[in-house]
Amino acid sequence: MAYLALYRQWRPQNFDALVGQQAVKTALKNALDSGRIAHAYLFSGPRGTGKTSTARILAKALNCEQGPTAEPCGHCHNCERITAGTSMDVLEIDAASNGGIDQIKELKEQIAFTPVESRYKVYIIDEVHMLTTPAFNALLKTLEEPPAHAIFILATTDPQKIPATIHSRCQRFEFRRVTVDEIAEHLAMVAEGSGLEADAEALRLIAIQSEGGLRDALSLLDQCGVMSKQITTATVREVLGIVGREVLRALAEAIGRQDLPAALGKLGELLEQGKDARQVLTELMEYLRALLLFQSVPDYEEIYLTDTREALTALTPLFGRDRLMAAEERLHSALLELKTTMRPRITAELCLLDLCRIEGSTLAALSARIEQLERQLASGALAASYTAAPRPMATAAVSTPPPAPASTLRPAVTAAAGVPQSASVQDDVDEIPLPPEPSGFEEEQGTVVVLPQEAYAPRRQAVPQAPAPQRQAPVCRPAAPQQPAAPRPAAPPAPAAARPAEPQPSRQFAQPVTAPQPKSALAAQTEEYAGDFAAGEDYWKQTLDLMKAEKKNSMVSCGRNGRVYSFVNNLLQVAFKAPFLADRINKEDYRKAFEDALLRIARRPIRLEAVIAGRVKPPAAQPASQSAPQTVDAAQELDEHQLPQKLQQAVNAFGGKVTDISD
Template sequence: MAYVALYRQWRPRNFDTLVGQQAVKTALTNALTSGRIAHAYLFAGPRGTGKTSTARILAKALNCEHGPTPVPCDACDNCKRIAEGTSMDVFEIDAASNRGIDEIKALRDQLAFTPVDCRYKVYIIDEVHMLTTEAFNALLKTLEEPPAHVIFILATTDPHKIPATIHSRCQRFDFRRVTVEEITAHLAMVAKGSGITADEEALRLIAVQSEGGMRDALSLLDQCGVMDKQVTAATVRQVLGIVGRDALRELVAAIGRKDAAVALAQLEQLLAQGKDPRQVLVELAEYLRALLLYQAVPGYNEVYLTDTEEQLHALAPFFGRDRLMAAEERLHAALQELKGTMRARITAELCLLDLCRMEGSTLASLLARVEQLERQLAQGVPAVAVPAVNVQPVAAQVAPQPKPAPPKPVIPQDKLYDGPDYFGPEEEDAPSADELSNLSAAPPAVQQPAVVSQPVAALKPKSAPIAHPAVASKPVAAPAPKAVANEKTVEEFGGDIAAGEDFWQQTLELVRSEKKMSMHSCAKAGRVCSFDNDVLTVAYKAAFIAGRMSKDDYRGYFEEILLRLARRPIRLQCIAESEVQKAAPKKAAVKAEPAAPAPSPVAESALPDNLRKAMNVLGGTITKV
């Protein structure tokens, strides 16, 4: 005779052998005893919790020759045929493969015929949520008013997918997951009756891994019984590929000590043993969840299914509650990422690094860092200070100091020149663009003349004019150290652009988490173009969005979030993209200034040598007032 799987051998035959589901058993037993039998039932619950088995027991109880009775005899012909699946009046239909309207119409046409041998015709439709909308509509009227000899039993794992019109025409019974204790006791009885030797720890581990499904537990016991004569916890771990307590303890301890090297080495060892990265992260999440519950409610017995109280007590001081919450969020994000990645190992390694360093942009990660600082301060350990990026004064960061210029000669009042006020020793030592900008910002040494001659641009149209305080109609004011961030034209990629982008992305994530969707929609359209002197500049293609972000309400809200992230005030400046692009051509024009032709020979002989050299370099002209 062919071997029969354990879950088929030990399928419950009456309500007494049904494991768990006490509420369902009581309700159905009372209905059979009182004769108040409904025409349609809906059994809903997770897989392997006894929905189909209960439907068969109910069919036997209704059609037993000594019934209807809550205790079928299992000896009459009707009970035997129903148990063997050969009854002409009990139909089991798989709605996953018979889900169309044609199948339901054929079923409806059969309802008019009376039962062959039994008292009732029972239709058990498994996975009923798989029926199409048209099939549900075809079943609707029949399900509402079926013939007196027909009873429907619908079973599903997804009751929310069933139309409300079907739902309201059935008596619903919810099947819960079987507890670990109930599964362990039933497995011990099955192992004894099947000649399988199994340790209590192994049976409990099987019960935990089955997640409340009795069919899964029996299938796993059947598989472990084939692996070894003595079923131990090691056998179960080998069959399931689970990590186990010992390896998890070492991994959690390394994360608690923030020892990334040991954590990665432990991960490497587990992967070398054939463990799946997803399984490692799942069990790690379960262990950290046990630690969190242990800290919150030490008397919660569910915690000790993961590990013993002594081991959890030893690992608890390494973690605070906020850090455990942040770790759970990071693990769940990694598990979601594993669904679409091709290299699961990379995702697991990056996740462990974040867990060891408590890094991340979520609110829980930030709270974990604050919690760590508070604990260090409470223990008298000074917090690690952030190293200073630049200790120079702000004025020194705005613009480099120019080289000291040589002393300027005294020029007669009647002979002024229209060139820059710089005198270099040789032509090849011409001043750079940065020095020219500083010279143009220096206070004038010569009084502004009352009459200004024809500008240089009119004489030399191919060369750009250079502003000079002695001849320009509007002298350029010296830039103040704090005023650089207020300038509308901003140099692109200025300052620490990487840190600025990191702050901005974290800010956007916090704004979205706080449900400020209108602010988030405006802010996410921009890009970080500069982060210098604690001023974060964000450029927008649309000028009106930049203007809206510059308003006090929006800008104040974002600056408050930046203060929470950076622990120091950071100013937000929002500008249009066109204002960012203006900076590059202006600077390039100064660098690309060609050497001007020789000055006018009329007054060249009257000038000093150093002034004549400056004219050769910068293209000055002579003006008489």
């Protein structure tokens, strides 16, 4: 006798032998016991879950000599002929190869004849969704009112392709995927009955890889039995070409530590062993999915089919949820690219490069980068790298007398640095950072800016200072005898022709932009983005895709020429280089169409404004609570007799003037 495959040898012959599908078994057995037998059944579900086997068991239960019964004997003439597939009253039709209208017309002509040797004529139509539309139409009337001796059993793996008129004429039973435990238990019984030696771990691995299909699991067990007498996990991996949890664990650890050489090395080893790049990325995607679910729901038992709790716990500190989500999206896009690429290895290597460097343009990738920065800030890594190489700054030694009243001197505080203002000056200001000296700066001329010591306290705490060198008096020209008690009269301004142009270093330090800037600088300033740019760009891209799907081609063609400029306070600004495109977008019809699409995508009203690139500034995310610091000439508000004595000496020594920076 010719060898039979395991899935044919162990095909279930009664309802009790059917693995899983408890709801289907219970419903059919109750219908047979009560005599409430329908004229048409529709069995739907994934492949290898027992649809055709259940149809044959139902045919035997209907035509058994002791029936109709829920427990066919399997030994009578009708049961044996149905099991062997030689019964003249049980017809199996493959719709994939016999799905035309001619075959259905022939079936309609034969259905009128009574059964030859059985109680019912049973028509089993497999893959019924492959029937053509005319064939479905020809079957409708017969399926609705068949003869009393005819019963239809339709089986399909794609019920969505079956017309609703067919659905309404059948009783539908949904076959679910068989669980891993049920498959592993059944495989152990089959291996024992077939004389195969298999490890429990190997059988469980077969059950996982079969993805709920019992027929696939039996075929894989049969193949492994031919490969080796003793079936182990290594045998299953060799047959399937899968990677294995140990290698995946090492690859995931290299990605978590952002060790690109190690990750590429693991990939190269797997490809040299004959592993497929698509299989490697698929299993890596499943492993990271298990790690993500472990962080969210540790009690979810299914994730431990991928790896143990201890291994997942050790990898958890290396990944955040946002990074895992971004990795899943990147792996998914790489798997789609592998369908069309000619060089799978290049696609896999670029995917690992992005996973290690946390790169990408999606919102999940941007969230992962922010999460990484937050972790570095929390651990102090960024602070250490900043203090390791401080930026050199020009300093000037200035000595100040005891603090003066607030009404006498108003200190200058740099608002951009976020330092709170202080109303007093401490006794000792050791070093005050000054901007680099511009070209043509003379030593005897300059500007002294008085800053409180508190403004530089954070910098002093962050950067340890070396022992301060001994102070030396600044070298300058001899000054006239000082008279601190009486104020000096202000010198008359020199004529414009005789007074040379003097640099203003203090004004550059106090107010970065005080003079009109060139056109290029202004354009560069207005090129900065404002608000939540990533969300705005994502909304704009989805809006264009939605309108393209709705065949609004002219609007999409116009909108694709713009780029997101800012997204603040539900106002989305899109910049265009061509003014006529911006004017067209701002028209009522175009603007309303785009805002309606934005509303459907964002689930909140968003206003759209088209602007011309380089002519406007983005709106501020928050209104400024304080006005910008302004440079005020000291000669307008302060008199020299109000300055402390030592500060007046420094001013006289350098031959400069005092600039007050205040709110």
